[in-house]
Amino acid sequence: MAEVVEFRVPAGSAQTLLVWGLEPGPGLEHSLFSAFSKFGLLYSVRAHRNAAVAGPGYYAIIKFYSAGDASRAQRTCNGQRLFQKSPLKVCVCTKQKGFQQQVLALNSSKCQELANHYLGFNGWSSRIITLQNVSGFDGENEELGKTLQKRSVKYLCAVEVTLPNHGVRTRGVALGEADVENGEDPLEFVTATRRVQKLAVGKALSSAFQKMLLVVLENGKVVVEYNSSQEEPTDFLTEEELKGLVQVNELSLEQFDLKEEEVLSDLSFDDELPSWEMPSD
Secondary structure (H helix, E strand, O other), X not given: OOEEEEOEOOOOHHHEEEEEEEOOOOOXXXXXXXXXXXXXXXXXXXXXXXXXXXXXXXXXXXXXXXXXXXHHHHHHHOOOOOOOOOOOEEEEOXXXXXXXXXXXXXXXXXXXXXXXXXXXXXXXXXXXXEEEEOOOOOOOOOXXXXXXXXXXXXXXXXXXXXXXXOOEEEEEEEEEEEEEOOOOOHHHHHHHHHHHHHHHHHXXXXXXXXXXXXXXXXXXXXXXXXXXXHOOHHHHOOHHHHXXXXXXXXXXXXXXXXXEOOHHHHOOOOXXXXXXXXXXX
């Protein structure tokens, strides 16, 4: 039976394992990651101390991208000692009725990790079509005769992701924004600009990956399908039209402000801005 894997934060109960009976010790989350990552790519591993009424010890929540990987891990690891003296108890989390969890987009770092796992490091590539400064385009901070210390920096980015082995090509457009407290400080302004540029590139890359569905077959092969439900009006523009996007009078910057889970975790002021050609390897 085929399984569909999306570039979204895993939210299904079938993808989540509850592990309890954990003994306290250093590097507990690392030990859990080492044991369970053998069954498939993990989104997260979180260990927590038991409530006082439950006695000493820890429990953990482990999220897989694939429900099939989570099921295999549960069947294999339940009742096993793995890395400790006493056996662990592992179960698939039950779905909470009446509670609907918001499905969030993966940040760009997680998207690349997922693509590398299922498609291979050379199975995809990305490039920046355009990265434009749109600060003040919406008319903000333009009061006549008034100089503001606080400035807002905005960049609009369009990225294209290509999967040559699957004949799939998608685009993502997103907005990066940050306030500069002291707009007269050149260093602070340059630092904020670099940060916003990287933020816009990362969000656009994540947006492009949202338009792909990974269909994992029983034999382990992966088929990629275009997710038409995530289509945007900008997907039908030519590259020249995309580069001239900010000149369109009807442009609303809010539509490109992609809400992305933990997007700032990708950023470091010490890193360089991604190159204009970004191969996955």
